[in-house]
Amino acid sequence: SQQGEEDPQALSIQEGENATMNCSYKTSINNLQWYRQNSGRGLVHLILIRSNEREKHSGRLRVTLDTSKKSSSLLITASRAADTASYFCATDDSWGKLQFGAGTQVVVTP
Amino acid sequence: DAGVIQSPRHEVTEMGQEVTLRCKPISGHNSLFWYRQTMMRGLELLIYFNNNVPIDDSGMPEDRFSAKMPNASFSTLKIQPSEPRDSAVYFCASSLNYYEQYFGPGTRLTVT
Numbered sequence: 178s179q180q181g182e183e184d185p186q187a188l189s190i191q192e193g194e195n196a197t198m199n200c201s202y203k204t205s206i207n208n209l210q211w212y213r214q215n216s217g218r219g220l221v222h223l224i225l226i227r228s229n230e231r232e233k234h235s236g237r238l239r240v241t242l243d244t245s246k247k248s249s250s251l252l253i254t255a256s257r258a259a260d261t262a263s264y265f266c267a268t269d270d271s272w273g274k275l276q277f278g279a280g281t282q283v284v285v286t287p
Numbered sequence: 288d289a290g291v292i293q294s295p296r297h298e299v300t301e302m303g304q305e306v307t308l309r310c311k312p313i314s315g316h317n318s319l320f321w322y323r324q325t326m327m328r329g330l331e332l333l334i335y336f337n338n339n340v341p342i343d344d345s346g347m348p349e350d351r352f353s354a355k356m357p358n359a360s361f362s363t364l365k366i367q368p369s370e371p372r373d374s375a376v377y378f379c380a381s382s383l384n385y386y387e388q389y390f391g392p393g394t395r396l397t398v399t
Contacts, residue, residue: 210387219291219378219390220330265330273318274343275388277330 181209181266181278189284196253198281200266201246207269209242211251214263214280223251223264256285291391293379299397305367308394311360312381320388321354321364322378330378336362369398 184199200209208227212220226233226242226249233240239252253260263282267275292311300306312319320335334344336356344354351370356362366373376395380388 212390219392220380220388222387222389225387273337273382273384273386274332274335275320276332279329 181268181276183264183266183278183281185281186279187282187284189286190256192257192285192287194256194285196256196260196283196285198251198264198283200249200251200278202249202266202268203247204268206244209240209249210267210269210275211238211240211249212265212267212277214265216262220265253283256283258285258287261285291379291381291389293377293391293394295394296392297395297397299399300369301399302370303368304398305365306369306373306396306398308364308377308379308396310362310364310379310391312362312379313389314360316381316383316389317359318382318384318388319356319362320380320382321362322380323375324378324393325375333364366396369396371398374398 181200181202190196208225210225211223213223214220224235224240226240237254242249261284263280265277265280267277269275294309318337321333322330324330333346334354335342339356354364374397376393378390378393380390382388
């Protein structure tokens with residue numbers, strides 16, 4: 178079963194625009210992680226935010242976490258064509274067992 | 288570091304045949320995960336190991352699936368007998384102390 182649910186399922190933007198995607202989950206978590214998957218490739222870890230953190234930045238990425246609403250958002254600023262990929266949130270229980278959402282497919286056009 | 292290594296990258300087999308997928312985790316990582324990804328079901332965790340010991344195999348779909356980790360640098364996922372519905376991309380991932388996971392390139396399995 179999938180713990181995280183991403184929204185929207187697909188997103189199409191132009192280079193330079195910001196991309197925002199959301200993740201909702203159902204049960205309490207230890208931390209929440211975001212991953213990127215390029216077509217035909219394995220997932221790549223982007224950022225981890227702990228349950229006691231509210232916001233985290235990494236380069237052009239900004240992640241927020243609202244544990245009261247059981248939701249997280251990933252913002253990609255100044256998007257590039259190379260950001261075209263599927264983005265997944267994953268929630269982590271205390272044993273490190275990740276449950277992935279269905280993903281948001283992002284297409285960035287030049 | 289070479290990252291997580293999986294072999295083969297592609298496997299095409301006939302229904303009823305045995306399939307063995309292989310994974311070499313990143314050196315020094317102590318957790319290893321096997322996932323399956325399909326369009327219909329998304330990314331599913333099949334089994335994971337910590338310090339070579341299976342911790343949770345509740346995601347293994349049937350007794351036809353088995354996984355082993357004989358040492359810290361090698362793991363196998365075996366399907367016997369294989370069925371067409373097992374067609375998927377199988378990923379292996381490793382991590383250190385349950386933090387971010389590093390995924391291999393995957394094995395695309397097609398069972399005809």
